[in-house]
Amino acid sequence: MSEEKLMSIEEAHKHFAVKLNGLTWSLLGKKDRSRTDDETMISSAHASMFHWLQIGKPLNFQRGDWLIARVYTVLERTESALYHAQRCNKRTTELDLKDFDLAYNYEALARANALAGNREEFERNHKLAEEAGEKIAGEEDKKWFDQDLKSEPWFGMK
Numbered sequence: 001m002s003e004e005k006l007m008s009i010e011e012a013h014k015h016f017a018v019k020l021n022g023l024t025w026s027l028l029g030k031k032d033r034s035r036t037d038d039e040t041m042i043s044s045a046h047a048s049m050f051h052w053l054q055i056g057k058p059l060n061f062q063r064g065d066w067l068i069a070r071v072y073t074v075l076e077r078t079e080s081a082l083y084h085a086q087r088c089n090k091r092t093t094e095l096d097l098k099d100f101d102l103a104y105n106y107e108a109l110a111r112a113n114a115l116a117g118n119r120e121e122f123e124r125n126h127k128l129a130e131e132a133g134e135k136i137a138g139e140e141d142k143k144w145f146d147q148d149l150k151s152e153p154w155f156g157m158k
Contacts, residue, residue, distance in 0.1 A: 013054040020047045021044075041075075063101070098135070126158075
């Protein structure tokens with residue numbers, strides 16, 4: 001019988017939170033996603049958030065809501081995209097987040113509102129995302145954010 005290392009429940013939650021987050025990102029980047037891929041992407045984003053809620057910190061929850069909002073925005077599920085973008089914003093405000101997380105918060109709100117056809121909210125949040133993006137301290141983080149902000153989907157609002 002081979003020896004297996006058993007991990008603690010906390011280690012297991014972290015393992016699955018990270019793995020499921022990575023799976024979600026790989027599916028977001030997939031060019032020809034199937035309907036099954038889309039459903040897996042939704043489930044993996046929510047499952048990652050579940051595991052973070054067990055062992056993470058409030059920043060993990062904010063980022064989890066951001067990821068779920070992005071998934072629903074890409075899949076054009078307006079109500080869910082807006083809901084999770086607003087939850088991300090609530091957490092961002094409560095935590096007084098700045099830098100990278102503040103910029104992505106506004107990006108999520110801008111995209112979800114673009115999807116919903118809310119031009120005024122899209123424009124306001126997109127401008128705030130650009131302004132926050134300019135203030136990102138880390139050059140690599142700033143580069144990633146700038147690329148993401150320029151990428152679709154913007155649903156004809158940009």
